[in-house]
Amino acid sequence: MTILPDFRYIRPANVDEAVAALAGKPGAAIIAGATDLLPNLRRGLGEPSVLIDVSAVPALALVEETADGLRIGAGVKLAELALHPVVQRDFPVIVEGALAVAGPTHRAAATVGGNLCQDTRCHFYNQSEWWRSGNEYCLKYEGDRCHVAPKTARCFATYRGDLAPALMVLGAEAEVAGPKGRRKLPLAELFQDDGAAHLKLAADEVLVAVTVPNSAKGLVGSYAKIRIRDAIDFPLVGVAAALKRDGDKIGQIRVAITGSNPCPLPISTDGLEGQPWNEATARSLADRLNKTAKFQTTTTVGMRYRRRVLLASARRLVDDLWEKAV
Ligand SMILES: Cc1cc2nc3c(=O)[nH]c(=O)nc-3n(C[C@H](O)[C@H](O)[C@H](O)COP(=O)(O)OP(=O)(O)OC[C@H]3O[C@@H](n4cnc5c(N)ncnc54)[C@H](O)[C@@H]3O)c2cc1C
Incomplete structure (x- = not known):
C-alpha cells in the first residue's frame, strides 16, 4: 500500500468557505465520507495538494421539504437517507439505491455527494501502484494507453454508483455552488461519457444538494442491482x-x-x-x-x-x- 501523499487539510464551516477554499487550487479535492477517495489515495491514485473536508458543514447534512420538492443535502449520510421517514414514504427507490451501496459501515460514513461524485472504476485502474506500474499505468491515470480499448484515445472506466439511477428516474436536479453563485441542473447533466472526466463540475464547484421534485411522488419506483x-x-x-x-x-x-x-x-x-x-x-x-x-x-x-x-x-x-x- 502506498503512503498517503502530503496534503493540506481544510475544514470549512459553510458552503461559501468550501468554495473559497477551492478557488485557485487546481490540485484540491473535496472529501466527505472518504470511503471512495481515501482508498484511492492509499493506492496512489491521485495526489491532491489540499483536501477540503465538507463533513462539518451543517447545511449539507439537511433533508428538507421545500416548495420545489425534497431537497437532500450532499452531506447526508446514506444510512440516514435510507431511514428518513419522508424518503421512505414517498421515494422508496431512493431507499433501495442507498441501501444497495457497499455495507453498513460504509453507509454510516458515506454521503450522497460522495456517492454521486465517486470516481469511475476499472480493473486496470483500481490496483496498487506496484500492479499499475508493472502494466505501464493506464490512460485514466499516469499512463498513455487504455488497456481496455488500446486503439482508442479515450478512457472507458465505468461509473458504479448506486444512487444516481434511483434519483434520475425521479427527475432529480443537482444544485451546485461555485465562485459565481449557485446553479441547478438535471442530475443527468452532472455527468459526461468520459471515464477520465465523468463529472461536469468545474474544479472550483461543490455539489450542494439534490432535489427530488414533488411531481415524482406519484411514481412507483425500484432499483435492481x-x-x-x-x-x-x-x-x-x-x-x-x-x-x-x-x-x-x-x-x-x-x-x-x-x-x-x-x-x-x-x-x-x-x-x-x-x-x-x-x-x-x-x-x-x-x-x-x-x-x-x-x-x-x-x-x-x-x-x-x-x-x-x-x-x-x-x-x-x-x-x-x-x-x-x-
Ligand atoms: C469496499 C467498498 C465497496 C463499495 N461499494 C459501493 C457500492 O456498492 N456502490 C456504490 O455506489 N459505491 C460503493 N463504494 C464507493 C463509496 O463507498 C461510495 O460511493 C460512497 O457513497 C462515497 O461517498 P463518500 O462520502 O465516502 O465519498 P468521498 O470518498 O468522500 O468522495 C468521493 C468523491 O466525491 C467527491 N465529492 C464528495 N462530496 C462532494 C461534494 N459535495 N461536491 C463535489 N464533490 C464531492 C470527492 O472529491 C471524491 O472525488 C464502495 C467503496 C468501498 C471501499
Whole structure:
C-alpha cells in the first residue's frame, strides 16, 4: 500500500468557505465520507495538494421539504437517507439505491455527494501502484494507453454508483455552488461519457444538494442491482425504473442505468408512454437499453453476461412495477 501523499487539510464551516477554499487550487479535492477517495489515495491514485473536508458543514447534512420538492443535502449520510421517514414514504427507490451501496459501515460514513461524485472504476485502474506500474499505468491515470480499448484515445472506466439511477428516474436536479453563485441542473447533466472526466463540475464547484421534485411522488419506483457478492460489492450493472399507470396504458415511465458506461445514463422512453406494458413494449425498452449500455472489459465479469443481466433485470423490474402501480 502506498503512503498517503502530503496534503493540506481544510475544514470549512459553510458552503461559501468550501468554495473559497477551492478557488485557485487546481490540485484540491473535496472529501466527505472518504470511503471512495481515501482508498484511492492509499493506492496512489491521485495526489491532491489540499483536501477540503465538507463533513462539518451543517447545511449539507439537511433533508428538507421545500416548495420545489425534497431537497437532500450532499452531506447526508446514506444510512440516514435510507431511514428518513419522508424518503421512505414517498421515494422508496431512493431507499433501495442507498441501501444497495457497499455495507453498513460504509453507509454510516458515506454521503450522497460522495456517492454521486465517486470516481469511475476499472480493473486496470483500481490496483496498487506496484500492479499499475508493472502494466505501464493506464490512460485514466499516469499512463498513455487504455488497456481496455488500446486503439482508442479515450478512457472507458465505468461509473458504479448506486444512487444516481434511483434519483434520475425521479427527475432529480443537482444544485451546485461555485465562485459565481449557485446553479441547478438535471442530475443527468452532472455527468459526461468520459471515464477520465465523468463529472461536469468545474474544479472550483461543490455539489450542494439534490432535489427530488414533488411531481415524482406519484411514481412507483425500484432499483435492481447485480453484483458478485450480495453483502458488499459495486454493481456489475444496476437499473432503476419508475412508472405511473394510466389504466391499461403506461402513464409515465423512466429508466436509468449504472455500471455499464463511464457515467449513469437515463434511457430514452419516448413513445412508450400511452402504450400497454406488453411483449412489444418490453422489446422496445430492451432495444433502447441495448443501444445505450456500452459495456467494456472494465471488470473481470464478461460483457455479454452483464448485458444479459441488465436486460433480464430491467424486464423483471418493470413487470413488478406494472403490477404494483395498479
Ligand atoms: C469496499 C467498498 C465497496 C463499495 N461499494 C459501493 C457500492 O456498492 N456502490 C456504490 O455506489 N459505491 C460503493 N463504494 C464507493 C463509496 O463507498 C461510495 O460511493 C460512497 O457513497 C462515497 O461517498 P463518500 O462520502 O465516502 O465519498 P468521498 O470518498 O468522500 O468522495 C468521493 C468523491 O466525491 C467527491 N465529492 C464528495 N462530496 C462532494 C461534494 N459535495 N461536491 C463535489 N464533490 C464531492 C470527492 O472529491 C471524491 O472525488 C464502495 C467503496 C468501498 C471501499
